[in-house]
Amino acid sequence: MTEPLILAVNPGSSSTKVALFAGGRELAAVAVGHDQAQLDAFRGRPILDQLPMRAAAIRAWLETQPGVLAAVVGRGGLLPPLASGTYRVDAAMLELLERHERGEHASNLGAFLAQELAAEAGVDAFVVDPVAVDEWPAHIRLSGHPALPRECLSHALNTKAVAKRFARETGRRYEDLRLIVAHLGSGISISSHAGGRMIDVTNSREEGAFSPERAGGVPAMALVELCFSGRHDRRAVEDMLFREGGLLAYLGTRDVAEALRRADLAGDAEATLVIDAMIHQITREIGAAAAPLRGRVDAILLTGGMAHAAALTAAIAERVDWIAPVNVHPGEDELAALAEGALRVLRGEEEARAVGGRPHSRAA
Numbered sequence: 611m612t613e614p615l616i617l618a619v620n621p622g623s624s625s626t627k628v629a630l631f632a633g634g635r636e637l638a639a640v641a642v643g644h645d646q647a648q649l650d651a652f653r654g655r656p657i658l659d660q661l662p663m664r665a666a667a668i669r670a671w672l673e674t675q676p677g678v679l680a681a682v683v684g685r686g687g688l689l690p691p692l693a694s695g696t697y698r699v700d701a702a703m704l705e706l707l708e709r710h711e712r713g714e715h716a717s718n719l720g721a722f723l724a725q726e727l728a729a730e731a732g733v734d735a736f737v738v739d740p741v742a743v744d745e746w747p748a749h750i751r752l753s754g755h756p757a758l759p760r761e762c763l764s765h766a767l768n769t770k771a772v773a774k775r776f777a778r779e780t781g782r783r784y785e786d787l788r789l790i791v792a793h794l795g796s797g798i799s800i801s802s803h804a805g806g807r808m809i810d811v812t813n814s815r816e817e818g819a820f821s822p823e824r825a826g827g828v829p830a831m832a833l834v835e836l837c838f839s840g841r842h843d844r845r846a847v848e849d850m851l852f853r854e855g856g857l858l859a860y861l862g863t864r865d866v867a868e869a870l871r872r873a874d875l876a877g878d879a880e881a882t883l884v885i886d887a888m889i890h891q892i893t894r895e896i897g898a899a900a901a902p903l904r905g906r907v908d909a910i911l912l913t914g915g916m917a918h919a920a921a922l923t924a925a926i927a928e929r930v931d932w933i934a935p936v937n938v939h940p941g942e943d944e945l946a947a948l949a950e951g952a953l954r955v956l957r958g959e960e961e962a963r964a965v966g967g968r969p970h971s972r973a974a
């Protein structure tokens with residue numbers, strides 16, 4: 611029997627990663643680049659304005675690929691807090707994403723792209739483990755003021771996929787492991803896992819370590835001063851924190867390999883200081899993530915684009931391997947995790963959920 615052909619779509623801030631899978635096997639993949647001039651034209655506009663451009667780029671690639679699709683699956687965006695799993699894209703989900711009450715992010719495009727391409731092929735559209743996956747116990751939500759609750763937004767898709775892969779490879783069940791997963795990409799989220807749940811995680815939009823382009827947690831009173839200084843409007847402050855913070859703000863580059871080269875080969879003191887600071891913040895958060903696990907941690911998993919840099923992962927491991935052995939899983943496994951999530955539903959191993967809470971019937 612031939613395996614169903616699944617198109618997986620992962621919209622990022624500057625590219626859309628796309629792959630075709632036959633069952634769990636990747637047949638072809640591409641990162642459809644969107645050039646800076648194209649992206650600049652969308653600056654300050656709603657993220658959904660990018661839909662026609664991104665859909666056209668995927669369609670052009672898809673036309674070069676043989677085969678008949680069985681499903682399309684996209685990265686899930688800033689939906690209301692959800693359980694981990696595969697969700698059918700429906701009108702309620704699209705309406706929630708259109709309202710973007712939890713914020714704008716490239717992942718909000720995933721359901722729309724999946725829906726549009728699936729409709730053209732006459733098949734179902736899904737998202738898997740959206741960034742809004744929330745498995746927190748109640749006390750984790752308190753920040754220190756009731757007007758400012760903590761929010762769970764993270765790289766749930768890659769984090770869960772890497773944790774489950776580690777479990778498989780070591781012959782154990784994810785549910786039986788106590789893990790810390792550090793997703794080290796353009797944004798950073800560092801999570802504690804126990805009993806098959808992500809019981810705490812630093813929100814990669816606004817907490818924790820600074821990253822190649824995000825400020826992470828910043829001093830609150832200084833932020834208040836900045837916001838009311840009259841020198842910056844709301845958009846400018848958001849950009850300082852979200853797209854133009856971290857490494858980019860300090861060194862003028864979000865390219866970690868370049869920053870490491872500058873620090874190491876060019877002996878650039880500023881680059882050395884900033885890299886040291888980022889390593890310090892990452893390792894401090896990993897240390898903090900051990901507390902909810904009572905210090906009983908089976909492994910620390912380092913993943914995301916930055917985990918390609920051996921010098922960086924070695925420096926992190928050296929500071930945290932007193933907690934647990936450190937395993938490195940460079941890059942991200944998001945397209946495969948998307949395809950696997952859709953496949954579980956197509957094979958009847960999992961029932962697709964609906965954002966409304968109840969599982970969808972196939973006819974919905």
Ligand SMILES: Nc1ncnc2c1ncn2[C@@H]1O[C@H](COP(=O)(O)OP(=O)(O)O)[C@@H](O)[C@H]1O
Pocket residue numbers: 622623794795796797822864865866867914915916917918919941942
């Ligand atoms: N070989 C590498 N060495 C060092 N840093 C890298 C390497 N490859 C990617 N990165 C860094 O990883 C970051 C992007 O990570 P990634 O997980 O692809 O994030 P996202 O998908 O959120 O854009 C970039 O800042 C990039 O500089």
Ligand SMILES: CCCC(=O)OP(=O)(O)O
Pocket residue numbers: 622715741763764765795796797798814815
């Ligand atoms: C919004 C939470 C997930 C996140 O930060 O993803 P990216 O790093 O891909 O922007």
